[in-house]
Structure formats: C-alpha cells, structure tokens
Amino acid sequence: MIRVVDVKKSFGxxxxxxxxxxxxxxxxxxxxxxxxxxxxxxxxxxxxxxFKPTSGSILYDDHKFSEMNDAEIKDLRKQVGMxxxxxxxxxxxxxxxxxLFPLEMFTRNTPAENKDRVNNVLERVNLQGSNQKYPSExxxxxxxxxxxxxxxxxxPKYLFCDEPNSGLDPKTSIVIDELIxxxxxxxxxxxxxxxHDMNSVMEIGDNINLLSQGKLVWKGNKSEVLNTxxxxxxxxIFASPFxxxxxxxxxxxxxxxxxxxxxxx
Amino acid sequence: xLKNFAFHFGRYLELLGDAFSRxxxxxxxxxxxxxxxxxxxxxSLIIVGIIAIFMGAVAAVQFAYQLSGQLVPNYxxxxxxxxxxxxxxxxxxxxxxxxxxxxxNMASEIGGMRQKEHIDAMEIMGVNxxxxxxxxxxxxxxxxxxxxxxxxxxxxxxxxxxxxxxPGTIPSAAYIKGLQTxxxxxxxxxxxxxxxxxxxxxxxxxCYKGYYVTGGSVELGAASTQAVVVSDILILLxxxxxxxxxxxx
Numbered sequence: 001m002i003r004v005v006d007v008k009k010s011f012g013x014x015x016x017x018x019x020x021x022x023x024x025x026x027x028x029x030x031x032x033x034x035x036x037x038x039x040x041x042x043x044x045x046x047x048x049x050x051f052k053p054t055s056g057s058i059l060y061d062d063h064k065f066s067e068m069n070d071a072e073i074k075d076l077r078k079q080v081g082m083x084x085x086x087x088x089x090x091x092x093x094x095x096x097x098x099x100l101f102p103l104e105m106f107t108r109n110t111p112a113e114n115k116d117r118v119n120n121v122l123e124r125v126n127l128q129g130s131n132q133k134y135p136s137e138x139x140x141x142x143x144x145x146x147x148x149x150x151x152x153x154x155x156p157k158y159l160f161c162d163e164p165n166s167g168l169d170p171k172t173s174i175v176i177d178e179l180i181x182x183x184x185x186x187x188x189x190x191x192x193x194x195x196h197d198m199n200s201v202m203e204i205g206d207n208i209n210l211l212s213q214g215k216l217v218w219k220g221n222k223s224e225v226l227n228t229x230x231x232x233x234x235x236x237i238f239a240s241p242f243x244x245x246x247x248x249x250x251x252x253x254x255x256x257x258x259x260x261x262x263x264x265x
Numbered sequence: 266x267l268k269n270f271a272f273h274f275g276r277y278l279e280l281l282g283d284a285f286s287r288x289x290x291x292x293x294x295x296x297x298x299x300x301x302x303x304x305x306x307x308x309s310l311i312i313v314g315i316i317a318i319f320m321g322a323v324a325a326v327q328f329a330y331q332l333s334g335q336l337v338p339n340y341x342x343x344x345x346x347x348x349x350x351x352x353x354x355x356x357x358x359x360x361x362x363x364x365x366x367x368x369x370n371m372a373s374e375i376g377g378m379r380q381k382e383h384i385d386a387m388e389i390m391g392v393n394x395x396x397x398x399x400x401x402x403x404x405x406x407x408x409x410x411x412x413x414x415x416x417x418x419x420x421x422x423x424x425x426x427x428x429x430x431x432p433g434t435i436p437s438a439a440y441i442k443g444l445q446t447x448x449x450x451x452x453x454x455x456x457x458x459x460x461x462x463x464x465x466x467x468x469x470x471x472c473y474k475g476y477y478v479t480g481g482s483v484e485l486g487a488a489s490t491q492a493v494v495v496s497d498i499l500i501l502l503x504x505x506x507x508x509x510x511x512x513x514x
Contacts, residue, residue, distance in 0.1 A: 048389050049388075049389070050385055050388065050389070073391075074391050077388075077389060077390060077391030078390075078391055080389055080390075082386065082389045084382045084385070084386060085382075086381060086382060088381060088382040088383050088385065088386040090383055091381075101390075102390050104290060104292070104293050105289050105290050105293055105390070105391075105392060106289065106290070106390070106391065160389075
C-alpha cells in the first residue's frame with residue numbers, strides 16, 4: 001500500500017499540488033486522472049522519488065519515504081518498476097539488453113538464469129523472439145510492452161505507469177491496459193497509472209483519483225464513475241462531444257442500459 | 266557572475282563525488298568502460314592522426330623558412346619539431362580537438378538520455394546514474410587520451426619529416442640528428458601530465474554539461490557547445506599553469 005498524506009509541491013511561486021491525501025492499494029489498478037496541468041505527472045514523479053514534496057508524506061507500507069536512509073531507498077527502488085510515457089528504452093541496446101540491464105545490475109544470477117528470465121518476461125508481454133531487435137525497429141505498442149517487460153523483470157511490488165497509452169491506437173491501448181491489469185492481479189502489485197485515457201478509466205479503474213488544479217476532487221472506482229454527480233468528473237469523462245451525445249442517447253434508453261454499455265456493474 | 270560560478274563549481278564537485286562512488290556491479294561498469302575506450306580511442310584515431318601530421322608538417326616548414334639564411338644549423342628543425350610536438354602541440358592541440366569531438370559527443374549523449382527520460386528510468390531502478398554514466402567515461406578517457414597524445418606526438422614528428430625531407434629542404438640525416446639532439450625525457454613526463462589533466466577536464470566538464478541539460482533540442486545543442494567552449498578554456502588555462510609549475514624556475 002502506498003499512502004499519500006497532505007502532499008504539497010511548489011515550483012518557485014507556483015503551487016502545483018495543494019495537499020493531496022489518498023491511498024494506492026495493492027492488487028489494484030490505481031489511476032490518477034485529470035486534465036493536462038492538473039498535477040498528475042508531478043504526483044507520479046513524487047511517488048517514485050524523482051521530485052521531493054514541499055510538505056506532506058509519502059508512505060510505502062507505513063515507511064515514510066522522506067525518512068528512509070540511502071540503503072532503504074536503494075532497497076525500495078528494487079521493488080519499483082516504471083513504464084515511461086515514451087518507454088525510455090535505451091536506444092543503443094537491443095530489447096534483450098534493455099531487459100537484462102536491471103538484472104545484470106542488481107542480481108547475482110548466472111547469464112543463463114538471466115536469459116531465462118528475459119525470455120519469461122518477453123513471453124509474458126507477448127514479445128517472444130524479439131530479443132535481438134532494437135527499440136527503433138519495433139512499433140510504439142511493442143516499445144511499451146518492452147518497457148513493461150523491463151519494469152517487471154525484477155518482480156516489483158509497485159508498478160508505475162506514466163501515460164501508458166499515449167501515442168497508441170485504441171486497439172493497442174486496450175492490449176496494453178489488459179496487460180497491465182493482468183500483471184497487477186496475477187502478481188498482486190500496487191499499480192499506479194497516470195492517464196487521461198477514458199478507455200483505461202472505464203476498463204481498469206479499480207481505484208480512480210481525479211485531480212483538478214492540484215487538488216484531489218474525486219475518488220472512486222469505475223462503477224462509481226457513472227453514479228457520480230461530481231461536475232468536474234462529468235466534465236472530464238464526457239469532455240468529448242461524441243461521448244456526451246452517446247451518454248445522452250443511452251440515458252434516453254434508461255440509465256441501466258448506459259451503465260451496461262459503459263462497463264458499469 | 267561570481268554567484269553563478271560558485272553554483273556551477275559546487276554542483277560540478279558534488280557530481281564528481283557521486284560519479285566516483287562505488288559501482289553497483291563492477292562487471293557492468295567495466296563493460297561500459299571498454300565501450301567508452303573504443304569510442305574515445307579507436308573512434309578518434311583518424312582525426313587525431315590527420316591533425317597531428319599537419320601540425321608537424323606546418324611546424325617543420327615554417328621553422329625551415331625562419332631558419333633559412335641564418336647561422337642556426339638545419340638539424341635544429343628536427344629538434345624544434347620534436348620538442349614542440351611533445352611539450353605543447355600534441356597534448357594541447359589534440360585535447361582541444363578531442364574536446365570538440367569526444368566532449369561534445371559526451372554532452373549530447375548524456376543530455377539526450379536526460380531528455381528521453383533514460384536517466385530517470387535508471388534512477389528509479391536504483392542505479393547511481395552519475396557513477397554509471399560518468400565514471401566509465403572519465404576512466405576510459407584517462408587511459409585513452411594520453412595514448413592518443415603520444416601517438417599524435419609521434420605522427421607530428423613524422424609529419425615534419427615528410428614535409429621537409431621529401432621536398433629536399435633538409436637531408437633526412439639532419440632531421441634525424443635533430444630528433445636525437447638535446448632530448449630531455451622530462452618533457453615526455455610533461456606531455457603525459459598535460460594529457461591526463463586535459464583528459465579529466467574535457468570529460469568531466471562535458472559530462473557535467475550533459476547531465477544537467479533541461480529543455481529541448483535547442484538547450485541540448487547549447488549544452489554541447491558550452492561543453493566544448495568551457496573545456497577549451499579550461500585546457501588553455503591548465504596548460505598555462507602546468508607550464509609555470511613544471512617548467513618555470
């Protein structure tokens with residue numbers, strides 16, 4: 001469990017996060033959603049330690065991140081995997097070398113064991129046989145899957161995904177969402193996903209946190225999204241005129257049909 | 266300006282402190298060091314060779330011109346070209362050129378990794394990025410640049426030979442006699458001291474400039490240019506102080 005307690009973050013005179021308190025639960029896809037500039041990326045970067053909060057605390061299983069010594073932070077980092085928006089794969093390395101990197105750096109496995117592990121995670125993300133390709137030789141969706149493979153190769157306890165669907169077509173986005181969801185459930189990982197993709201919200205949102213102007217304005221799951229009267233959430237979810245019309249049409253046929261269509265329970 | 270200098274100097278020292286922390290896995294660092302040795306050494310051999318040969322050739326031709334019609338014996342050309350190459354032109358000019366080639370490459374490589382979130386990715390994995398990205402480059406440079414400088418000195422002397430002996434300006438025996446005259450082994454020591462210090466300066470400054478890049482491609486280009494400019498200035502300053510320290514009375 002990751003607990004965020006009254007976290008604030010300022011850059012100069014600009015306060016980007018204005019006191020966020022929330023929990024990210026294990027075995028669930030925890031989503032941080034919101035419009036651009038809401039503070040999602042800043043919150044995610046603070047969770048992984050790339051930014052320090054101006055005030056407030058971030059607790060990993062009740063251990064305050066800010067009070068951890070170097071050795072504890074190093075241990076924690078080995079339990080963290082992250083998928084970046086642009087995948088952040090090392091261009092000069094092959095797919096296999098990218099995934100091997102954390103293994104060679106942090107384990108004392110034999111080369112054969114490492115190779116087996118690489119093949120296992122590549123199989124997990126359906127990229128068998130892509131070992132010797134370079135990142136530039138694979139599609140955006142495949143790069144994301146390599147990024148996921150690298151993020152899970154050390155069996156992390158926490159998985160962070162920054163805009164995992166950014167730049168992908170809707171079909172590939174669903175594949176990536178389903179992959180992240182199944183990895184989360186199978187390995188009981190605390191997954192935190194920063195997204196503004198509505199499909200992700202409605203498909204894998206077990207614990208959704210809506211940020212607006214640096215504040216947490218709504219929290220719930222994908223079923224609760226449809227029953228909310230929170231105006232900010234409605235504006236966010238149905239920002240697209242098409243979705244708005246779809247909602248209105250479904251509403252005309254009764255709320256239950258709309259909930260079925262939108263994946264509610 | 267002083268505040269700005271103090272800020273950068275303090276941050277540079279802090280980065281160097283991090284860069285020389287204990288590696289997480291020696292074998293991974295060693296492999297990276299070998300890759301850098303290949304990049305810096307083999308990758309720079311041709312450009313260093315070309316510059317060195319002309320460096321020696323021009324020095325020889327110009328000294329031949331200046332000494333013609335004077336009472337100074339012509340074998341002095343070999344002697345002057347040799348000492349000029351060893352004491353000054355090989356270490357200084359080679360390192361100024363390497364600041365442009367190797368230094369800007371390092372700043373761009375690290376800066377590009379910063380912009381593409383590669384450095385963030387490594388940090389989240391728990392890698393000491395300063396150590397992993399900078400330490401192998403500096404160690405590789407400290408081995409390879411003195412070697413390149415020694416090769417440059419030899420090639421410059423050969424360039425001088427070709428430039429004045431082939432056209433018949435002076436006989437081959439005179440040039441070789443000059444090379445063997447007044448040889449002071451201490452000068453070779455000065456050459457290697459300069460090469461080590463210049464190598465350290467150009468790699469550490471370039472890595473520093475790349476490591477703290479922010480913004481986009483314009484800033485990356487600016488960082489790469491600054492890496493070369495600052496390295497060149499520091500090399501020239503260091504050259505002056507080494508000359509005073511090692512050759513002054």
